Amino acid sequence: MTLRKLIGILWLDSVVMVVFSIIFIVPFVFIVLTAAKSQSESALLEFTLPEKFLLKENIKEVIEFRDRRVLLALKNSTILTIGSVALIVIIGSFLGFVIQRRANRLASIVSTLLLIGLIVPPAVVPTIYLLQKIGLYKTLISLVLIEVAIQLPFATLIFRTFVASIPREIDEAAIIDGANPFQLFAHIIFPLLRPASVTVAVISAVFIYNDFTLPLYFLPGEDNVTAQLTLYSFRSQFNTQWNLLFANVIIITIPPLIMYIFFQRQIVAGLTAGSVKG
Amino acid sequence: MYSNWFYMPGLIIFTVFFLVPTALAFYFSLTRWTLFDSTYIGLDNYKEFFDDPQLKSGLQNTIIYAVLTSGLKVIISLPLAMLLTFGVRLRTFFRSIIFLPVLISAVAVGITFATLMQPSTGLINEALEYWGLPQPNWLGDPDLAIYSVVIVDVWKGVGIATLIFIAGISSIPLDYFDAAKLEGETWIKFRHVILPLSRNATFTVILLSFIGGLRTFDLIWTMTRGGPGFASDVLTSVVYKQYQAGFYGLSSAGNVVLLVLIMILVYPMTRIFNRLELEL
Numbered sequence: 001m002t003l004r005k006l007i008g009i010l011w012l013d014s015v016v017m018v019v020f021s022i023i024f025i026v027p028f029v030f031i032v033l034t035a036a037k038s039q040s041e042s043a044l045l046e047f048t049l050p051e052k053f054l055l056k057e058n059i060k061e062v063i064e065f066r067d068r069r070v071l072l073a074l075k076n077s078t079i080l081t082i083g084s085v086a087l088i089v090i091i092g093s094f095l096g097f098v099i100q101r102r103a104n105r106l107a108s109i110v111s112t113l114l115l116i117g118l119i120v121p122p123a124v125v126p127t128i129y130l131l132q133k134i135g136l137y138k139t140l141i142s143l144v145l146i147e148v149a150i151q152l153p154f155a156t157l158i159f160r161t162f163v164a165s166i167p168r169e170i171d172e173a174a175i176i177d178g179a180n181p182f183q184l185f186a187h188i189i190f191p192l193l194r195p196a197s198v199t200v201a202v203i204s205a206v207f208i209y210n211d212f213t214l215p216l217y218f219l220p221g222e223d224n225v226t227a228q229l230t231l232y233s234f235r236s237q238f239n240t241q242w243n244l245l246f247a248n249v250i251i252i253t254i255p256p257l258i259m260y261i262f263f264q265r266q267i268v269a270g271l272t273a274g275s276v277k278g
Numbered sequence: 279m280y281s282n283w284f285y286m287p288g289l290i291i292f293t294v295f296f297l298v299p300t301a302l303a304f305y306f307s308l309t310r311w312t313l314f315d316s317t318y319i320g321l322d323n324y325k326e327f328f329d330d331p332q333l334k335s336g337l338q339n340t341i342i343y344a345v346l347t348s349g350l351k352v353i354i355s356l357p358l359a360m361l362l363t364f365g366v367r368l369r370t371f372f373r374s375i376i377f378l379p380v381l382i383s384a385v386a387v388g389i390t391f392a393t394l395m396q397p398s399t400g401l402i403n404e405a406l407e408y409w410g411l412p413q414p415n416w417l418g419d420p421d422l423a424i425y426s427v428v429i430v431d432v433w434k435g436v437g438i439a440t441l442i443f444i445a446g447i448s449s450i451p452l453d454y455f456d457a458a459k460l461e462g463e464t465w466i467k468f469r470h471v472i473l474p475l476s477r478n479a480t481f482t483v484i485l486l487s488f489i490g491g492l493r494t495f496d497l498i499w500t501m502t503r504g505g506p507g508f509a510s511d512v513l514t515s516v517v518y519k520q521y522q523a524g525f526y527g528l529s530s531a532g533n534v535v536l537l538v539l540i541m542i543l544v545y546p547m548t549r550i551f552n553r554l555e556l557e558l
Contacts, residue, residue, distance in 0.1 A: 016361065024375050027390050030393075045399045095285065210381075212384060217521070228383050249390065253386055
């Protein structure tokens with residue numbers, strides 16, 4: 001293949017590559033470059049290579065900052081994310097199963113209610129009031145339950161669609177073989193829902209980990225700081241220390257990037273689900 | 279065989295942590311409320327909402343934001359989806375890149391772009407200066423701030439919209455393209471096959487980004503905090519500011535206004551879209 005031919009085939013790719021690099025890659029490179037600079041150099045906000053590559057030192061400094069506050073935040077975010085996701089998958093699959101299999105009046109009422117939850121933002125102040133009444137305000141467990149309530153409509157939708165693809169004959173066969181409804185669900189249905197469970201788990205994990213609004217309202221104070229909140233408060237504390245601010249950005253962005261590398265297919269499938277009428 | 283017990287955990291959590299607070303918001307929006315006690319004051323909070331210039335501009339900005347972000351996402355991502363389906367060879371690679379911002383938290387994106395958009399030293403204006411172009415004060419100019427955040431919102435969300443369109447285009451039966459191929463032109467393929475047949479995907483993109491736009495908070499709050507002044511305030515940032523100031527009744531009224539706004543705008547949209555929906 002001659003060079004000319006190769007250029008003919010690849011020119012469009014090259015154009016797209018250049019445009020995409022400027023629009024989508026430059027901001028990420030800027031983050032890494034700034035995070036690797038010294039304080040005075042980073043203050044210039046220039047898009048240049050650092051004189052000395054200090055990424056490791058800066059990340060270490062952010063971690064040590066205020067009794068390793070970032071590590072506490074990552075721990076809290078991990079508990080929050082894993083706890084919520086586990087509940088969402090179990091409870092969401094319950095709902096998707098029963099709504100799809102018993103298509104009666106109750107099922108359609110519950111579906112409508114969940115639809116409201118899908119589009120309407122949560123009423124935050126009344127929730128705080130309620131949490132104070134039951135003594136759960138400012139606790140991680142309360143935020144877990146709120147995130148579950150908010151992600152449940154989406155999860156139920158995915159599970160319900162997936163349950164529809166499992167033939168009812170399987171249910172009947174299991175019941176004839178002597179399984180009770182919960183054994184049927186636990187041993188037959190839930191294992192078959194695995195692809196849907198993975199999709200729901202990965203997507204809710206990314207959403208909950210990245211969520212900023214709800215922790216801002218429901219977890220004020222230092223003890224229950226989450227990953228996104230550190231970034232928000234560091235911004236005022238590190239006012240002139242751009243290198244540390246962006247080192248912090250890198251630290252808290254690593255978990256979703258890892259998720260993306262391993263679960264790209266499921267994430268894309270879940271986020272585009274429902275776009276094609278099926 | 280399908281026990282109603284399966285409803286129990288979900289319904290309890292959803293009711294206690296979503297439905298009840300939402301219902302309470304309606305009641306408390308009619309009160310002056312300190313969380314400890316509340317006095318009924320009728321529709322005063324709502325009157326204030328539509329009289330106070332700050333709150334009113336928050337309402338307008340919310341609609342501007344939702345319309346612009348959803349419109350721009352459709353306009354940009356449909357051609358982009360075609361490009362990434364038919365045009366280029368490195369499809370998977372480009373798709374991964376464009377999807378990357380979707381995964382990054384809005385706070386991280388907001389902080390990064392607030393830095394890039396700094397008026398004198400920021401990278402964007404440095405580049406504009408290099409090319410001899412005017413250098414706007416992206417986030418500091420009250421007339422411009424909300425639009426600057428809109429641009430960043432589109433940057434972050436265009437990946438999802440594009441992938442939805444790609445899924446839509448991929449579901450078009452191949453015979454349609456074969457028929458269009460006879461005509462030869464890419465334009466014909468676009469105008470007479472892809473545009474009409476990816477209608478469902480278009481509806482999804484509009485609906486998702488419109489609802490997302492009405493509910494936006496993270497980006498606005500990390501980039502401008504509704505400022506300068508209250509030039510880029512949206513309903514959710516007004517709700518947060520009133521909450522911080524201790525005006526809980528007014529804050530709840532903001533919640534109800536947002537809820538009603540979403541209902542009256544989104545419900546007719548879904549009705550119309552459902553009627554126009556295409557069976558492939």
